[in-house]
Amino acid sequence: MQTPQDNEKLADWLARSAMQDRQAFARLYEATSPRLYAVALRVLQRPAWADEVLQESFVSIWHNAARYRPDLAAPMTWMTQIVRNRAIDWLRGSDNRLDALDPEVVETWVDPAAGPSQRLSDQQQASRLQDCLEHLPAEQRQCVVLAYQHGMSHAELATHLTRPLGTVKSWIRRGLDHLKGCVSA
Template sequence: MAESATLQELLVRCAQSDEKALETLYRLTSPQLFGVALRMLRRKDWAEEVMQECYVRIWQNARNYSAAQSQPLTWMSRIVRNACIDWLRKPQLEIPDADDTIINEWADEAPGPMARLAQFQDSKRIAECLKRLEAIQRQVIAMAFFDDLSHSEIAARLAAPLGTVKSWCRRGLERLKGCLA
């Protein structure tokens, strides 16, 4: 570990915007300060992020350092400690998902908002076109597509000849096609 006088000199030079001094200060103090951060945060990625913030704070506040009040390493350790406390207090919105289990559990095949809007608009157009059909054509098409009934089943339910049901369905579909075009 570097001597206190060396660290004091480096802090004075940092206060004068000497980037080389910050580089040397980092090289001399980062192992010990990183250890402080790691002990407090218990996650290497968080400690690395906090350390980056801390050296920016040290650089920006070097002019406020007073050798009469504390040793350089004590002053820098206090900055690290306070930054770690701030980090632990802020809400952690990040949820680690290294193996994508969260994404896979929440993923579904449902269409997204734009696809749903397009479906809604298509459905609205189809509904408008269905309203323009004769009631019997609308009923036959609804039974065929929504109830999944065959022409024979529709004919039996409506007590209508099979050929008539097929004609209603065909004419209705032609009118729908023309309306939607």
């Protein structure tokens, strides 16, 4: 939890960064990068992607430090929002990184303590689910993956996808209905 003194330091470093003070920006980076990396990693689930997004986010923070308004948000809140938005943009990127679930996540669907026949059945079901996900329209797949693999709430999805909450809920519901029918077929 940030103390008022921490917020004052961060706000000062942001203000000085807005004036192109590289030392203040370095201090800001040292003080906040571990927490901001954790935010990126939570959304992206891949360390390499989180590293990339963190660096892009700090470039954005450097260029937009003058836009920070301490009367609207705490410094960490403002920077966290930049990282989260950047991470969501990364997932929505032109190479459609949400085409399929992360293979490491699919592996976690198989119970290692199960017997050989149960593991085979679990692997087949996981593979079937992944195939079914690939046949969803992009918006539905993106919502389902972000909600269930990355733990985002419907409200968070609506905010980050800049879509109405009802639309996001509909996409998730239709996606889950399709998956239910596809997996059981």
